[in-house]
Amino acid sequence: NAGVTQTPKFRVLKTGQSMTLLCAQDMNHEYMYWYRQDPGMGLRLIHYSVGEGTTAKGEVPDGYNVSRLKKQNFLLGLESAAPSQTSVYFCASSYRSAGGYEQYFGPGTRLTVT
């Protein structure tokens, strides 16, 4: 099993450009999440999904959109990139079950907006 994969691993954008970050998981997890991580800020939830066809906003959703058309994929879109969106983006997934909702993370995408 590949677990959680993310593409691309690195990307540099100019202000105003758009892009889509791809996340895929092969563990049949119901829940998927997009986080951003900035120095000293920990992990901040952007959007999440509790199942195919559903999405919901997290703490910092502005400037991002998501889609979950297939259970195994969760896409994060930046319509008009801004320097404030320079960050490391992590995708995660978890089982739909009681307990700790252990989250499995992808390797991250390092995005720089100039």
Added chain:
Amino acid sequence: GQSLEQPSEVTAVEGAIVQINCTYQTSGFYGLSWYQQHDGGAPTFLSYNALDGLEETGRFSSFLSRSDSYGYLLLQELQMKDSASYFCAVRPNAGNNRKLIWGLGTSLAVNP
């Protein structure tokens, strides 16, 4: 509100024992989780405490006391490879409980 507090940095020497604390202010939650993240890497799950008490997994142990709103991660026989950031997280049992509430992380430096 709901928040988790951890020390920002902890330093220890190889072979020693270190305790990373997590205090929380939340109305209720299912349990306390711990994650490890090495520089440049992704967070990985370490442990989960659903009940009060100590959970042991090899050199790592995690403790929860709901009455004291407190938990900790204990790392024994420290190794250089334990240098990483450690995050505590809880899943609230009220409202939208599909999300985790995360602490800001503790950076552990293990010196020779």
